[in-house]
Amino acid sequence: MSDTATDEGYDAPHLRRRAANYTPLSPLSFLARAAAIYPDKTAIIHGTQRTSYAEFYARSRRLADALRRRGVGVGDAVAIMAPNIPAMLEAHYGVAMAGGVLNALNYRLDARSIAFILDHGGAKVVLTDREFSPVMGEALALARLNHQLVGAPRTVHFVRGDLATAVAPGSLDAMISNPPYLTLSEYARLDPSVRDWEPALALTAGADGMEQTTRLVREGWAWVRPGGWMALELDCSRANAAATLAAGNGWQNVSLHRDLFGRERYLLAQRSDTR
DSSP, X not given: OOTTXXXXXXXXXXGSSOTTTOOOOOHHHHHHHHHHHOTTSEEEEETTEEEEHHHHHHHHHHHHHHHHHTTOOTXXXXXXXXXXXXXXXXXXXXXXXXXXXXXEOOTTSOHHHHHHHHHHHTEEEEEEOGGGHHHHHHHHHHHHHHHHHHOSOOOOOOOOSSTTTTSOTTOEEEEEEOOOOBOHHHHHXXXXXXXXXXXXXHHBOTTTSOXXXXXXXXXXXXXXXXXXXXEEEOOGGGHHHHHHHHHTXXXXXXXXXXXXXXXXXXXXXXXXXXX
């Protein structure tokens, strides 16, 4: 019975839902119940290996205890790099038993992608199969370097407004944006795998594809403190126009930077004292 079930299906008042006859199952309570009622039944089959529910439950609890001893608590992220082996299944239960959140990594990713995921997810503990030790070692080194370069994370505040109209003038050290930069005709020519999943409002920017970029360059000067920076991701066909616009609106040290395909996609500029 689901947690949203009503009592209408019961044919007698004394059978109405109560603690004695109704207990919703969660994945964790399911495993505990299975271990108690069917301790010797097979829970996991992996090749020639057979693991009973009692063994599965015990191993998951030991993992949870080990994680707690490592400081994992409610809401902490635990990443794991492993294929579909029993240890992966145990992690799905053991991490939850410790109160943590499991982040199962795709073992087909390269070290840079894994490092990004580890940073973004804030993993407190990383579990890995020895098979993936080389790529995980490289990923952890990159994640450690990123942490050193960026420093400790600061408090994040979310505000709602039209671009940065909700931001006090001169309050930003840096303004970083990936604004829409396509025309409607360019949007219509996009590959369906993109166009069918991205609304036009998120990708289009007026007749010339520069509407939001122009506003950010012109209005953003007031939002960023003197000496602060602006970083924008652009369409390569409009990069030079954006750089010229920035140079004429109080931004100095304007430079364009290439992406991995050699295209000029990124604008970096520093706010001058006056314009």
